[in-house]
Amino acid sequence: MIVSKFGGSSLCDAAHIRKVAEILKSDESRQVAVVSAPGKRSSDDTKITDRLYRCEKLASEGKPITDEFEHVRERYLQIAQELALDSNIGEALDQVYKNISEGAGPHYAASRGEYLNGILISEYLGWKFIDAQDVVIIEDDGTVADETYELVGKAVEPGFHYIVPGFFGRDRKGIVRTFSRGGSDISGAIVARAIGADIYENWTDVSGISKADPRIVKNAQVINKLTYSEVRELAAVGFNVFHEDAIAPVREAGIPIQVKNTNRPQDEGTSIVASRDASEDPVVGISAKKDFVKISVHKLFLLKRPEMKDAIEKALREEGYSLDFTVAGIDDLTYFAQGPQSGETVASLLKERFSVESSSVEAGFAVAAVTGEGLSCEAEAVSRLFPALLERGLSVEFVNIGASPVTALFGIRESEVKEVIHTLYDVLFS
Numbered sequence: 001m002i003v004s005k006f007g008g009s010s011l012c013d014a015a016h017i018r019k020v021a022e023i024l025k026s027d028e029s030r031q032v033a034v035v036s037a038p039g040k041r042s043s044d045d046t047k048i049t050d051r052l053y054r055c056e057k058l059a060s061e062g063k064p065i066t067d068e069f070e071h072v073r074e075r076y077l078q079i080a081q082e083l084a085l086d087s088n089i090g091e092a093l094d095q096v097y098k099n100i101s102e103g104a105g106p107h108y109a110a111s112r113g114e115y116l117n118g119i120l121i122s123e124y125l126g127w128k129f130i131d132a133q134d135v136v137i138i139e140d141d142g143t144v145a146d147e148t149y150e151l152v153g154k155a156v157e158p159g160f161h162y163i164v165p166g167f168f169g170r171d172r173k174g175i176v177r178t179f180s181r182g183g184s185d186i187s188g189a190i191v192a193r194a195i196g197a198d199i200y201e202n203w204t205d206v207s208g209i210s211k212a213d214p215r216i217v218k219n220a221q222v223i224n225k226l227t228y229s230e231v232r233e234l235a236a237v238g239f240n241v242f243h244e245d246a247i248a249p250v251r252e253a254g255i256p257i258q259v260k261n262t263n264r265p266q267d268e269g270t271s272i273v274a275s276r277d278a279s280e281d282p283v284v285g286i287s288a289k290k291d292f293v294k295i296s297v298h299k300l301f302l303l304k305r306p307e308m309k310d311a312i313e314k315a316l317r318e319e320g321y322s323l324d325f326t327v328a329g330i331d332d333l334t335y336f337a338q339g340p341q342s343g344e345t346v347a348s349l350l351k352e353r354f355s356v357e358s359s360s361v362e363a364g365f366a367v368a369a370v371t372g373e374g375l376s377c378e379a380e381a382v383s384r385l386f387p388a389l390l391e392r393g394l395s396v397e398f399v400n401i402g403a404s405p406v407t408a409l410f411g412i413r414e415s416e417v418k419e420v421i422h423t424l425y426d427v428l429f430s
Helices: 014-025 047-058 066-082 089-101 105-126 147-155 184-194 226-237 244-253 306-318 344-354 379-383 387-393 416-427
Strands: 002-006 030-035 162-165 168-170 176-178 199-206 225-227 257-261 268-272 285-298 322-328 332-338 358-370 395-400 407-413
Touching: 002 014, 002 379, 014 030, 014 066, 030 105, 047 066, 047 089, 047 105, 066 089, 066 105, 066 244, 089 105, 105 162, 105 168, 105 407, 147 184, 162 184, 162 199, 168 268, 184 199, 184 244, 199 306, 225 226, 226 268, 226 285, 226 358, 257 395, 285 344, 285 407, 285 416, 306 332, 322 407, 332 395, 332 416, 344 358, 358 416, 379 387, 387 395, 387 407, 387 416, 407 416
Parallel strands: 002 030, 002 199, 030 162, 199 257, 225 268
Antiparallel strands: 168 176, 257 268, 285 332, 285 358, 322 332, 358 407, 395 407
16 A cells, blocks of 8 residues: 655646646555645745635734635635536635634644645545544644554555545644644654555655755755665754654654655655665765854863753753754863854853853854765765865864764854855765
């Protein structure tokens, strides 16, 4: 069995839905499709989910939502008309309008894009519709309740085909609850694990995962195969092609993910698997994450006083910083963190509370990552990365090679991210 998840760009209008239908019907083993809300039809278009968020905000302020919701209504009615459907979508739209107006809340409003699209697509294909609210339970911390897998498994019967809207489920009280943005990837992974799928297909508008952001490196090579661990490492440092939390359900079950292009279904795409032969492709990708601040602390014998280090880190977290990366010296601690960009108050706090000799908080940094299961075998290439950056006049705040067996990290200036990515790509892949 195959579970196929389609993103918003793949379901933005009737023409794209027809493409999706052809893909699904081309292989009988594609038993379940998990669908997103309609995405943008052009660069100046607005996603349905964003319009629904606007409706909820208006309702929460006691304002009418009629004008904004009309855009939502027109979009779905247009899709139904172009698909030549004798649909009941109008009644569903009326109910959604009523519930949002009466204060159903942001989770409900955000979830309706997937819900309404799921109804239309199930009608068009003649497949059974499973309301995610009936089978997906989301805990207060945003994780999936274990009984979800049993509920989904019971709902999907052999010999039938199903449409499941992604992105939402219900809480313990039965109220609609959404995952974080991009959560349809999580929904697809949940369904794949629940029914013991052979493959989890993730259909989008790109022919696989590129070795670098194609908006930065034009015509960047596509990765043929990478591991769950490599995806998580890349996602932690800015790689946004695949939702990081969607790896967990299929990873536990050992189900491979295939990232495919709805507009070019013949392209092989990228496989995400438990393990691979790293000798074929030692380094798989380069990524970078912005919006870091550099927090520097200096005090004599600081590293010999672990209780002070712990107290400093606790204080920084209380000020809203996530201490993502740490560089330590004998008397120095440097953190690359995400949080408030203005840090004069924090620098003063550290001096006053801990009597440090100096402290500073400076914004404008990024962290770049080079990732691959065969990184340790690429010592010669990796050794050329730092000199190559310096030769091009690029600033390097720190280099971390060895802490992770599959990732090398570089602290860089945010303003130089594009140049750094190009340089690393040239050394490794050109």
